[in-house]
Amino acid sequence: VGGTIKEPPMHVVHIAVEMAPIAKVGGLGDVVTSLSRAVQELGHKVDIIFPKYDCMNLSNVKDFHFRQSFFWGGTEIKVWFGKVEGLSVYFLEPQNGMFWAGCIYGRNDGDRFGFFCHAALEFLLQIGVHPDILHCHDWSSAPVAWLFKEHYRHYGMNKARIVFTIHNLEFGAGHIAKAMQHADKATTVSRTYSKEVSGNPAISPHLYKFHGILNGIDPDIWDPYNDNFIPVAYTSENVVEGKKAAKEALQQRLGLNKSDQPLVGIITRLTVQKGIHLIKHAIWRALDRGGQVVLLGSAPDPRIQNDFVNLANQLHSSHGDRARLVLTYDEPLSHLIYAGSDFILVPSIFEPCGLTQLVAMRYGAIPVVRKTGGLYDTVYDVDNDKERAQAQGLEPNGFSFDGADTAGVDYALNRAISAWYDAREWFNSLCKRVMEQDWSWNRPALDYMELYHAARK
Ligand code: ADP
Secondary structure, eight states, X not given: OOTTOOOOOOEEXXXXXXXXXXXXXXXXXXXXXXXXXXXXXXXXXXEEEEEOOTTOOGGGOEEEEEEEEEEETTEEEEEEEEEETTEEEEEEEETTOTTOSSSSSSSSHHHHHHXXXXXXXXXXXXXXXXXXXXXXXXXXXXXXXXXXXXTGGGTTOTTOEEEEEESOTTSOHHHHHHHHHHOSEEEESOHHHHHHTTTSTTTGGGGGGEEEOOOOOOTTTSOTTSOTTSSSXXXXXXXXXXXXXXXXXXXXXXXXOOSOOOEEEEEEEOSGGGOHHHHHHHHHHHHHTTOEEXXXXXXXXXXXXXXXXXXXXXXXXXXXXXEEEEOSOOHXXXXXXXXXXXXXXXXXXXXXXXXXXXXXXXXXXXXXXXXSHHHHHHOOBTTTOHHHHHHTTOOOOBEEEOSSSHHHHHHHHHHHHHHXXXXXXXXXXXXXXXXXXOOSSHHHHHHHHHHHHHHHO
């Protein structure tokens, strides 16, 4: 690829059930939008087929309008069209009410998404579109892979190749195995995670077509120089000033003491994957060290949510001026936390890629992470990973630890906080440095294009 030969544009159709910012639960939603935008920027045609959820935030859809209807699966399916972050999105609304459930997940998901995948292929067939690539994601749109190979490939869409991306192997292993079989190419979202899962029976027979491509973040969506949710616009040039203003605004907003203390931010789904016991330990350790802690997190499991409600009550009474747990999903607040934190902690037990640490760096917050999956591939410890970073053409950019125990967290967090207290000039230059690293889609989008081309060989 490259040189003087200009590749003809490709037509890529994503079939997905999450998309930021209209219907996002986790990283999958971010990736569908930002990967699509990056590939479109390279001059290719990208469309997205998406369920029309009743709970969707339509204010972020431009030129939303009814397009046509078709009949399939014993029901009328209305097709709506609109632009999301500059991307063309076709919204399918089965009139049997399948997506009038008030939520993205949680109601007969297997049936609903299976129906949606089938309807999406039917729609492409009926309007006579011949994409080069059909890109499906996780267990939820995995059925596209085998439905296409078993049925639609024979009806004129024979040009298309199937690319299947695993964002998290935890969910829906049966679907994933089956899609791995039928996909022309399969990916997951970092090289290290691809190695970590290579022994999984859903993956191991298919290693020859399985690749790890790191996710990026969209620098326009995450941009401290152009962000309505933070008080002072900043770049790496005025990072100290920008982050100071954001820290004060955050302290003000959450009722924390407005003093200059190291502030540790945590932004996460509260699930076992994210290292709950390590998160709890880190909160106490940061407070012991005289720091402040802000946690923004929501738990799908009510027992875990309860547990954190109790912890919040305890902390708010014992350390009310230094700790705040906000137990909800709040995108605007997340921006202020990224900007106002000195450190963002990501102590995951496993992490396919992780976007939190990448956003943190974009906002000049130093990642403190466990060395697993994509965290290993993106965070290079200032004390231990100089050579590994250099091999990637990078400078070290954070603090990390190996074991999934509290001693590990202490090892990384203590060094991080000590650096803040004892070497502030150096710490500030580290903030500037991480902001200047490129964790956008520039590189990964080229890797995906290469993969798309290889799928067509
Ligand atoms: P996962 O997809 O496993 O949840 P990622 O790190 O890939 O983890 O993506 C998490 C994304 O969700 C990040 O953009 C992060 O900022 C966001 N996020 C997580 N929890 C919350 C929350 N409670 N409120 C707002 N944003 C959140």
